Amino acid sequence: MTYCVGLRLNHGLVFMSDTRTNAGVDNFSTTKKMFTWHVPGDRVITVMTAGNLATTQALISLLEERSKAVSERSPTILEQPTMFQVARLVGSTLKEVIADSAPSGQTSGSAFKASVIVGGQIKGGAPTLFLIYPEGNFIEVTEDAPFFQIGEAKYGKPILVRAYDPDMTFEDTIKLLMVSFDSTIKANLSVGLPLDLQVYATDSFEVGEQTRISADNPYYQSISQGWGDALRTALTHLPSYKPSK
16 A cells, blocks of 8 residues: 655645555555656656555656657656646546456456555646546646545545645644644554655746655654644643533
8 A cells, every 4th residue: 555645835735645555454565656757947746656555656757768769759857848637647547547458457456456645746837736537537726626535545634624724834844744644654554654755836847846855754753753742731621521411
C-alpha cells in the first residue's frame, strides 16, 4: 500500500509520500513514489503514484522516456502548454499502461490498478493539483477540496480536514503532514518511512525544499512523540462522561 498527499496553499504546493512497498507481511522494501520534471523558469511538475508497482513504474518510465525523445507522441510532459493538458497526458498514459498489461483490458478494479496525483505550475498558469483515476479521467483541486490523498488515506485524513488553512506557512504545513503520516504509519503496517517531501513556491519555477525523512530524523521523532503527548493531554481536559440517572 501507499500514502501520498498533495496539498495546495495560497502561496504554493506541498507534496509528501511514503516509500514502503510490500509483497506480504514479511517482505517489505523501499521504493520512490514521487517524481519531478523541471524546466527552470518555465515549469515544475511533480507526480506521485499509488497502486500496482509494475503499473506505476511503467507509467513513470514512459513519461520519462517520451520527454527525452521527439516522437509522434509529442508534445511531451515538458512541452504541454498547461497543467490541465499535463493531467490529460498522464491520464492517457496510465490508461495505456493498464490496457497493455492484459490483452482483454483491465478496469479500475483489476490487479493492474493505480492512481496518481499530478501537481505543479507551468508559466502562464497557476499552481494546481489533479487526482487521476485508473480509467485515465481526473479531477482538479478546488477551494472546497484543497488537497488530494491516494493510497491508505483514511487514517491521516481527519487531521488534514480539521487543521488545514490555505494561509499556513510551508513550515506549519509540513508539521501538519508529519502528523497525518505518523497517524497513518502507526495504524497501518503497509505505510512506512522514509518519507519524501517536496515544496513548491508559487511563480518560482524552481523545486524548493526536497528531502527524504528517515525513521531516525529528529524532527519526525519530536512530532511523533509530541503529537501522542498532546492527544493524551487534550483528552484529560475534555469533560468526562456522566451516566444518566
